[in-house]
Each structure stands twice: as structure tokens, then as C-alpha cells.
Amino acid sequence: MMTDDGRVFPGTAxxxxxxxxxxxxxxxxxxxxxxxxxxxxxxFGFGTGLTAYQHQLESLGFSGLGVRAVPHPLKETHGPLxxxxxxxxxxxxxxxxxxxxxxxxxxxxxxxxxxxxxxxxECISCHVVGWHPTEYFPYEGGYTSIDETPHLTDVGCESxxxxxxxxxxxxxxxxxxEQERYRKLMVITRQESRDGQCAxxxxxxxxxxxxxxxxxxxxxxxxxx
Ligand code: HEC
Ligand code: HEC
Ligand code: HEC
Ligand code: HEC
Numbered sequence: 251m252m253t254d255d256g257r258v259f260p261g262t263a264x265x266x267x268x269x270x271x272x273x274x275x276x277x278x279x280x281x282x283x284x285x286x287x288x289x290x291x292x293x294f295g296f297g298t299g300l301t302a303y304q305h306q307l308e309s310l311g312f313s314g315l316g317v318r319a320v321p322h323p324l325k326e327t328h329g330p331l332x333x334x335x336x337x338x339x340x341x342x343x344x345x346x347x348x349x350x351x352x353x354x355x356x357x358x359x360x361x362x363x364x365x366x367x368x369x370x371x372e373c374i375s376c377h378v379v380g381w382h383p384t385e386y387f388p389y390e391g392g393y394t395s396i397d398e399t400p401h402l403t404d405v406g407c408e409s410x411x412x413x414x415x416x417x418x419x420x421x422x423x424x425x426x427x428e429q430e431r432y433r434k435l436m437v438i439t440r441q442e443s444r445d446g447q448c449a450x451x452x453x454x455x456x457x458x459x460x461x462x463x464x465x466x467x468x469x470x471x472x473x474x475x
Contacts, residue, residue: 301365308369312394317371322380322389322413327435329415330391331380331408333401336418341407347471348407357396357403368396376451379406383451410447411436440466 307315322331334354338345348354356377360368367373375381379402380392388394391413393402408414417432424432438447444462452460 304365304367304369307371311369312371312388315371317387319388319390319392322391324412325390328413328417328432329419331389331402331413332415332418333379334404334406334408335401337407337414340421341473343473344407344471348469351469353405353409353469356405376456377405378403379408384453405451409451410443411438 322328334345334348352359357368357374360366360370360373360377363373368377371381371386374393375386376383378393380389381387382389393399396403412435414436417436420428420432443466448462448465449460451457452465
């Protein structure tokens, strides 16, 4: 979803692009990947049970499943994903608040599911940073595994604010105008979240009771508390 000043919400961007056939590469990657996943559910899923299917997913890995990463829709403007922990040193109150929310435990919920589902693309997509929530494919530089990308587990700062690479770089080494430009790009307003950004993950299948006014207080944060 493109806002009037040119920012794009992660997730909705590719959905919209798919519809318009703008991002042909992302769209065809989707189709193939979804076909592959469906085929696998057919082959291993119902016949041998969910637990066996999860073991199958674990041993194949994402590349073995044919799940390929596509460029993040915000890569050009925002740079790479850096992980929530990197924000802590400069945004301590927001970070501390986020740590107390279920978003910071979203990956663990999959590990504790019965059977565990942290290798299943159709589950991790909303429970980590850097995947398309409902098309189940990763963006380049997004979560790949607990060993390779431990900083990208859970629903992180960048799941809502977009990748922080350029912002971090500018704060460390950039000139004042550059800092200003990338700070602005990191802003997401409450209205934008209300208008659909939260619902990219809080959809009817996974969060049927979602109501912005009831849920927002559960994750609200600012620089002052
Ligand atoms: C090296 C320090 C530093 C790091 C690391 C950093 N920021 Fe910032 N950020 C700032 C400064 C300084 C500002 C401008 C002052 C302010 O508004 O808080 C800012 C502004 C922002 C704003 C705009 C706030 C507003 O109301 O205008 C957001 C949103 C933001 N940062 C999010 C993040 C996120 C998310 C991360 C991690 C991915 C991050 N920042 C990492 C220093 C940093
Ligand atoms: C990238 C996907 C994603 C986005 C975007 C997202 N959420 Fe979530 N949210 C989740 C997941 C996954 C959980 C479940 C976490 C867990 O494992 O307990 C969750 C849980 C929550 C909870 C806890 C609900 C409960 O039952 O305790 C609240 C509150 C919440 N989200 C609010 C929001 C709001 C408000 C927004 C938008 C500003 C938002 N979320 C955006 C994925 C997301
Ligand atoms: C499209 C995004 C999305 C996908 C895909 C997704 N989830 Fe979630 N999940 C959420 C959201 C959002 C919540 C919070 C729901 C709420 O409280 O309203 C959640 C909550 C949960 C919780 C509850 C955490 C708790 O303790 O209350 C578990 C467990 C969970 N998901 C497991 C899974 C599993 C297993 C899969 C794969 C079959 C999956 N999720 C796929 C978005 C998603
Ligand atoms: C679920 C989505 C979501 C997550 C996760 C999230 N934010 Fe935010 N953040 C928002 C929204 C929406 C606002 C705007 C709030 C408003 O305007 O009242 C905001 C506001 C901010 C601001 C400006 C606050 C102010 O005082 O004006 C900063 C800084 C910030 N977030 C940093 C972070 C950092 C750092 C993290 C991770 C530790 C994080 N956010 C995680 C959605 C999110």
C-alpha cells in the first residue's frame, strides 16, 4: 500500500503489486511457491500426519522447499533489515515497552505449539521479521533460521516501521539532512496502522477479534514511557 508521500507498508505492497501485475517477478515467485507448498501438504501433510509433515519441512529447509526470497519492497528507500535489538540503544523506552508485548514472544509461540511449527513457512510468515505475511515467502535479508538470523525472530520494530538499515547508518555517520530524511521514512502513524497495516497479519483467519481500538493499547509505545 503506497501512502501519498510515497511510503509503502511492508506486506500490503506486494499484494497490491500482485493484483496490478506490477512486480512480475514477485508475482510469479508467489504462484510457484504456493503451488509447491500445496503439493507438499498433499504429499506429506494429511497422509502421514502433521508432526511428520513438520519434520519433513525441517529437514528440507526453505531452499529445499523451493521457497525463494524476493527483494523487500522498501529496500531501495530503507536499506537492509537490522533487527529490533539494534534500535534499543537509541530508543530505549520504545524497546522496553515492545519487549513486554506478545509481539516479542511470537517466535516462541511457534516453538511451543504442538507439534512445533517454527519450520513451517505458513506459520513463521507473521511470527518473524522480513516475510510476506500471507504469501509465505521471505524477503532478501529477512528471517532464514534461528541460527543464521536470531535477530529477526518475532514481530519486530521493522515489521511495522520498515527496515532500519539506512536510518541507523545516517544516525551513525550521516549529515543532518540525511538523518532527517531517514527518520521521516521510519515514521508510521497510528492512522496508517488503523487503516490496514496491523491487518496485514491480524487478518480474519488468525485474529478474528481484531479491533484496532482494543488492540492498540496492548502494543502502544512512545519515547516517553
Ligand atoms: C544510532 C541511534 C538510532 C538507532 C540505532 C535507531 N534510531 Fe530511530 N531515531 C534516532 C534519532 C536520534 C531520531 C530522531 C529523534 C526522535 O524522534 O526520537 C530517530 C527517529 C526515529 C523515528 C521517528 C520518530 C518521530 O516521531 O519522528 C522512528 C519511528 C524510529 N527512529 C524508529 C527506529 C527503529 C525502528 C530503529 C531500529 C530498526 C531505530 N529507529 C534505530 C536514532 C536512532
Ligand atoms: C508482522 C505481523 C504483525 C503485525 C504487522 C502486527 N501484529 Fe500484532 N500480533 C502478531 C502475532 C504473530 C501475534 C501473536 C504473538 C504471540 O505469539 O503471542 C500478535 C499479537 C498481538 C497482540 C496480543 C493479542 C493477545 O491476544 O494478547 C496485540 C494487542 C497486537 N498484536 C496488536 C497489534 C497492533 C495494534 C498492530 C498494528 C499497530 C499489530 N499488532 C501488528 C503479528 C502482527
Ligand atoms: C497472516 C498472519 C499469521 C499467520 C500466517 C499465522 N499467524 Fe499465528 N498469529 C497471528 C496473529 C495476528 C496472532 C494474534 C491473534 C490475536 O490474539 O488476535 C497469532 C497468534 C498465534 C498464537 C497464539 C499465541 C498465544 O499464546 O496466544 C499461536 C500459538 C499461533 N499464532 C500459531 C500459529 C501457527 C501454528 C501458525 C501456522 C499454522 C500461525 N500462527 C500462522 C498471525 C498469524
Ligand atoms: C505493531 C507495530 C509496531 C511495532 C512492532 C513497533 N512500532 Fe513503533 N510505532 C508504531 C506506530 C503505529 C506508531 C505511531 C504511534 C502514534 O502516532 O501514536 C509508533 C511510534 C514509534 C515511535 C515514535 C514515538 C513517539 O514518541 O512519537 C518510535 C520512536 C517507535 N515507534 C519506535 C519503535 C521501536 C524502536 C520498536 C521496536 C522496539 C517499535 N517502534 C515497534 C507501530 C509499531
